[in-house]
Amino acid sequence: xxxxxxxxxxxxxxxxxxxxxxxxxxxxxxxxxxxxxxxxxxxxxxxxxxxxxxxxxxxxxxxxxxxxxxxxxxxxxxxxxxxxxxxxxxxxxxxxxxxxxxx
Numbered sequence: 001x002x003x004x005x006x007x008x009x010x011x012x013x014x015x016x017x018x019x020x021x022x023x024x025x026x027x028x029x030x031x032x033x034x035x036x037x038x039x040x041x042x043x044x045x046x047x048x049x050x051x052x053x054x055x056x057x058x059x060x061x062x063x064x065x066x067x068x069x070x071x072x073x074x075x076x077x078x079x080x081x082x083x084x085x086x087x088x089x090x091x092x093x094x095x096x097x098x099x100x101x102x103x
């Protein structure tokens with residue numbers, strides 16, 4: 001990559017924005033009663049070069065999307081079901097982390 005002065009200017013603008021919003025966020029109390037729900041999916045062997053699958057996941061607190069991800073899987077799976085299991089594992093790990101953070 002060959003970053004230019006324009007790129008540096010835009011990065012500085014992004015950092016100024018982030019610094020100005022450091023205290024902005026979503027606040028939920030521990031007893032709010034929102035249900036944490038996770039969804040996952042996989043695109044089996046979607047990459048035509050490596051035949052690796054892509055995992056996708058979304059986590060909701062109540063009806064609000066609070067986390068999502070889309071990532072090429074690190075391993076090459078031999079079936080759609082195995083690709084789905086890898087995706088489900090990543091989604092479950094995120095949900096478990098979120099539960100631990102809430103307590």
